Amino acid sequence: MKFLPAGYKTKDLEKPVKNKWRWDWLNECDEKGDKWGNWLKKTDIPGVAFCECCAKTIKYGSSGKKGLKNHAKDSNHLKNKSVVPGLRQRADNPVVPSTVTTLETPWGSKVYIVGTAHFSKESQDDVTKTIEATQPDVVMVELCNSRLNILQLDEEKLLEEAQNINLEKIQLAIKQSGLGQGIMHLLFLSMSAHLTKQLGMAPGGEFRRAFRDAKKIAGCRLQLGDRPIQVTLRRALSSLSVWQKIRLAWYLLTSNDPISKEDVEKCKQKDLLEEMLKEMTGEFPGLSEVFVKERDSFLAHSLKHAAQPLPHPVVPGAHLPSVVVGVVGMGHVPGIMENWEKLQYNMKDIMTVPEEGYLPKVLRFGFRLSFLGIFTFACWRVYRWATPMIT
Structure with missing residues (x-):
């Protein structure tokens, strides 16, 4: 089961059912003024929608909008809607900047x-x-x-x-x-x-x-x-x-x-x-x-x-x-x-790191050897400079 994007042409999909899906149903509001579109999704199954609050399908093929309206008034649905986070805050098609790409x-x-x-x-x-x-x-x-x-x-x-x-x-x-x-x-x-x-x-x-x-x-x-x-x-x-x-x-x-x-x-x-x-x-x-x-x-x-x-x-x-x-x-x-x-x-x-070749190992060893030589030479110079002062 997949959800269809708002505005999707459902004419061919809905041929087998008596009451066809209408996208303007998403703009209907319940008794508290919340739009159905905040929780109602159209599926790719003829005559079937989905309630995100209740995580269940709703068959509207025989009853049409009346069946959806009855579900919106159901006490279990209202209880679920009050505890499911975020559903009432999200727009079905939010307005985003032109730099945004939407994937599903x-x-x-x-x-x-x-x-x-x-x-x-x-x-x-x-x-x-x-x-x-x-x-x-x-x-x-x-x-x-x-x-x-x-x-x-x-x-x-x-x-x-x-x-x-x-x-x-x-x-x-x-x-x-x-x-x-x-x-x-x-x-x-x-x-x-x-x-x-x-x-x-x-x-x-x-x-x-x-x-x-x-x-x-x-x-x-x-x-x-x-x-x-x-x-x-x-x-x-x-x-x-x-x-x-x-x-x-x-x-x-x-x-x-x-x-x-x-x-x-x-x-x-x-x-x-x-x-x-x-x-x-x-x-x-x-x-x-x-x-x-x-x-x-x-x-x-x-x-x-x-x-x-x-x-x-x-x-x-x-x-x-x-x-x-x-x-x-x-x-x-x-x-x-x-x-x-x-x-x-x-x-x-x-994510695999290739094994280091022979030449990089030689170069790294040479670098370290050179660094050690410079450090030793510096220590020797400091010793030569400090010895007359100590004696």
Whole structure:
């Protein structure tokens, strides 16, 4: 059994029944003034509707609107309606910004994907409007556990953090991700810091807004939907040859061109970081595969998981379709749509970290050996300098 969207042409479907379905029935109100559309759904079965409050079907084929009206007055229905959360607050077709794409699962859950530009105040406002209009059960953001702290810090602190890459940050990145992945992470952080300085806005504002707005809705939970950054970075590095890694590092270190006012306006209309990655795919095609396509599939999988039906609060064993708002970079939206019906990647495969080759191990060992040599030489110089003073 599936639910039909409002306005769906039911003429052919309803041929076998005496009293045909009418969409204007959803605008009828009960004795308390609540619209039927807040709990009544049309199914893909002729002559059958569904009450979300009672988690049961209602046959109207023989009795028409009268049968639905009797159900609306039933004491059990009124009792259930008073305890089922959220049904009276949700519009059947909420008005959402143009940056929102609506998807539906086979079990009737709705997913509203807000495509954002990571450096845009307008995107943050779109997130608020969408959450307020849809009253979701789950808000999913394009983050992983390693980037969870972006939700806790205030805008000024994040701006300061992004603009200052110090030795402590370098050591922490290498400690968490290893030498190669840590350096690559820092190079991408450097690119983000450059954009932050130019735009005067820290990235991730739409995620912080989603976090704050989700907390205002009773029962709404936040879900992290992105693949762990360490896995993404290691898979990205493994997709490049040694020469490509050197060229990529050079590209990231030297791509600090000033951003014009026109570029700032463009940032409000597209995912700038994703666009910069697309520009690099000519020389580094593996990066597009790992950073964009694989993550599109992972995000689609996360959204479907977030949209699982919810246990009915009144009827044992019954379930209700859920409502989900996903907040992702707009560069991911087309890919999520392509992966919605069928995932293009196996989740186990794209969560696998390739084994490190022989050459990276040699380079890492050489780096550590060089660092140890420099440290030993520095200690020897300090000893030579301090010895005459002690004697």
